[in-house]
Amino acid sequence: DWYARNAQGRKIYYYSGRYMVDWTHPEWIQHLMDLIQGAIEGGADGIFFDNLWYGEEPNSLMGAWLGGAGCYCDRCRSLYKSETGREIPDKILPDRAEVADYVRWRANRVTATMQELADFARSLKPDVSISANDYDVTMRNSYLIYGIDVEALAEIQDVIMVENFALPRLDL
Numbered sequence: 001d002w003y004a005r006n007a008q009g010r011k012i013y014y015y016s017g018r019y020m021v022d023w024t025h026p027e028w029i030q031h032l033m034d035l036i037q038g039a040i041e042g043g044a045d046g047i048f049f050d051n052l053w054y055g056e057e058p059n060s061l062m063g064a065w066l067g068g069a070g071c072y073c074d075r076c077r078s079l080y081k082s083e084t085g086r087e088i089p090d091k092i093l094p095d096r097a098e099v100a101d102y103v104r105w106r107a108n109r110v111t112a113t114m115q116e117l118a119d120f121a122r123s124l125k126p127d128v129s130i131s132a133n134d135y136d137v138t139m140r141n142s143y144l145i146y147g148i149d150v151e152a153l154a155e156i157q158d159v160i161m162v163e164n165f166a167l168p169r170l171d172l
Contacts, residue, residue, distance in 0.1 A: 002028045004055035004071035007090045012056045012071075022071045023054045023113050023147075024079055036121045046129035046158075047121050053135070054110050054147035058092040065092050070106045070147060080105060094144060107149040111156070118156045131159035139164050 003011045004020040012020040021028050036047055055071035069092045070076065080088050080102070089099050118130045134150050134157075135142060142148040154160055 001025070001073075002031075003073075004076075005073040006056045007068045007072045007088075009072070014053075020053065020055050020071075022073055022076060023109055024071070024076055029113060029116065032117055033120050036117065037124060040121065040124045040128060044128070046131060047117075048161075049114070049117070049130075049132040051133050051135055052110055052114065052146065052148050052153070054106050057145045059145075065094055068092055069103060069144070092144070103144055103147075106147040107143055107152070110147045111149050111152040114153060114156050129158040130156060131161060132157055133161045133163050135162070136164040137162055 002021045002025050004022045006012050014020050039047060055076075056068045058065045058067045058069045060066075068088075068090060070088065072088055072090075077088055080086070084101065084105065086098060086101075089096070089102050092103070093099055094103075114132065121128050121130060132153065134148055134153060135146055137148065137150045140146075142150065150160070
């Protein structure tokens with residue numbers, strides 16, 4: 001049950017037979033810590049995290065936002081309710097205060113999990129480099145879409161990688 005779920009309870013597709021995981025699942029976080037420990041014990045100088053996305057991504061279409069954001073599994077719903085007293089919004093309409101609060105909570109969860117993982121790695125090897133693919137912070141609203149607070153993550157990471165799929169500008 002590591003998979004993130006959309007508002008309808010379905011797994012969230014990531015890429016070619018892969019699905020998103022739930023950033024709040026303790027077994028998933030422990031699995032990542034086990035991988036970190038194995039890498040460091042194997043002599044790694046750094047730990048790289050690919051695509052720090054938290055669950056479902058809302059999409060913009062002609063000025064409207066479609067879909068949900070984050071994870072709607074029972075654990076995430078309970079965690080959000082216990083921390084805020086509210087339900088996770090099923091529709092992401094960025095001009096609503098309750099959505100802004102949820103989007104902030106979601107990004108804070110990513111940052112907190114990354115901090116926990118980085119602290120663990122540095123407890124094993126103080127000079128280990130921490131890096132992540134913060135994905136497309138230059139072309140999209142990654143805070144809203146992916147749950148990435150790049151400024152907060154910059155305080156944790158030694159190297160920030162920005163991947164995007166933009167084509168180079170062609171000057172004729």
